[in-house]
Amino acid sequence: MTDIVLKDIDGVLAERIKRVAEKRGWTVPKTLLHLLEQGLYAYEDGGALSFDASEEDALKAAISAMEQVEDDEGYALIGRVGREGGDP
Structure with missing residues (x-):
């Protein structure tokens, strides 16, 4: 297998790669391979x-359930676009 070498990599990107490696318990080269494949x-x-069919169905069900929440002063307004004049 060919070695993966990154030259002049941004420090922030290097830290992100290291965090993924630590979180997954992988080496940095193995992490780079996985990130490259997924990208x-x-x-x-x-x-x-x-989404696969089951994920799509679950998302649709969750959205449908949230759409059924009664209007109130708080929870039901989360994520809703306001009307003209600033009122939701």
């Missing part, structure tokens, strides 16, 4: 993210 999959698919 390639995302770009090969045109950058579009997609």
Whole structure:
């Protein structure tokens, strides 16, 4: 296997890679390989993210349940776009 060498890498990016490695319990080279593979999959698919059928169904059910929350002074207003004049 070819070695992965990153020259002149930004310090912030290097720290992010190290955090992923530590969190997963991987070595930095193994982490770089996984990140590169996943990044390639995302770009090969045109950058579009997609859900499998069960994930899509779960998301639709969750959104539907949240849409059924009664209007009130707090919770039901979270994430709603305000009307003209600033009122939700």
